[in-house]
Amino acid sequence: MTQNTVEKAPVTLLGLGAMGTALARAWMADGHPLTVWNRTPARAAALGAEGARVADSAAEAVAANALVVVCLLDDASVEEVLGGTELAGRDLVNLTTGTPGQARARAEWARERGARYLDGGIMAVPPMVGVPEASGYVFYSGSRELFERHQETLGVPVGTRYVGEDAGFAALHDVALLSAMYGMFAGAAHAFALIRKEDIDPTSLAPLLADWLVAMAPAVHTTADQLKSGDYTKGVVSNIAMQVAGTPTFLSTAEQQGVSPELLSPFFELMRRRLAEGSGEEDLTGVIDLLLQ
Template sequence: MTRNTVEKTSVTLLGLGAMGTALARAWLAAGHPLTVWNRTPARAAAVAAEGARVADSAAAAVAANPLVVVCLLDDASVGEALAGTDLAGRDLVNLTTCTPAQARARAEWARARGAGYLDGGIMAVPPMVGVPQAGGYVFYSGSREVFERHRETLAVPVGTTYVGQDAGFAALHDVALLSAMYGMFAGAAHAFALIRKEDIDPTSFAPLLADWLVAMAPAVHRTADRLRSGDYTEGVVSDLAMQVAGTPTFLSTAEQQGVSPELLGPYFALMRRRLAGGGGDEDLTGLIDLLVR
């Protein structure tokens, strides 16, 4: 058998929403035999035309292949779709968005039914799937054996990053990164609001803002180092006391520009709390400890 005729791993995919359809097309384009199921059968028509086999039930789809990928609405949908299916001997890869606790519970649920389990957090949007240069990837956690067995197949739609045997770690990494993204969006929203009523072109301001955010991004490495060492004062340039002293300027500027401080206010409140607790010579790392309950 030549390299070009090596049989590709067959895949079962449950769920053909926007992301599921993108995954299906990527596997089909790469030559992987694909069996699909969707609660609304009409959604399967497009990928069927591209070569996918459409199963008439989730149970039939699961029975078709050892590798079963699930990409549904939520954890409850996963339980409903797989209820009554025979998962013994199957490798279940769950790409449904869920919480870490739900992922851990689903892993135990799958193991009790004789299945290997891998949870995934997708760090991509559908247009990035099947486009290597787009930079999308999936966090995977759970069975290392399952990950290694299917690593090449899972890497076809987007890249893969394994983050540990704890099944909840993929969801935790996913939500942690997206939480940071929303924090960045919040800061950018406040920045644009400040200039909104002025004769400042937002399209000229945007490159300045983007470059500034990129320049500030390496600070996360210093934060990580300080969290690991437990020393929040070493090498600090702008300490917390100095930064808190400057916050009235930000709040006054917002007031003068007619902008609500509600996006910055909670963070500034944490800064004042840490300062009141004696963290004036630290950087901002100590605020993390205030958030952890």
């Protein structure tokens, strides 16, 4: 090493699916010594040819480095792969998609085995990894000290966002954002279905739809402010009474176009319930309270 050379932290990575492979290549490209293991040896062999050290077993990979990153199929896979390894003294970062409850249980499981634990929720797809301008990131929760110790290394593939000491918070943020995404996709699917039988080019609707969704997105800040203050009439632009009055038009249009209303009807029903129970001057924020069990 020369005087100006900075030695990069070594990393162990278990799991080389599309995301794991992308993470691996990003760390190697940044000069981090990498030890990998995968259930399917061929995937590990490909990275071995690119400079990674390929371990013969998960236990060998875990023993190689203090920082161990796991990116497997599900929580059951984490249990299966790590069950026979020696985790004492290891810094375990779990990027496997799971529920908040699974993350909390896994944090306790790791603690009982002498490991420090961080849970992660990846807000990126593989092509975004290693591409800073793509703006991907990972939510992290668990030990703040552990996060700060490895933040620079963890931030190499994608950005990092620490969301709290509760190990379940990363998964909760992940699922919350993805749930909103699927709601958006549901609305877009209904919109495209409405024009599907007409002489309307869907590629002409797409930019209008995208621009409209972008214009509406800042409404989440009003919702958050109303939830925090408890005043659901604060800053209302279109109150719930007015919006409920307009829902028959959406349902009639769907019927006339031969489109099932099943993506809209549940939300409209919640809106009607909230109007019946609350104030017509409220925003749609009160619907959130109806969802709580």
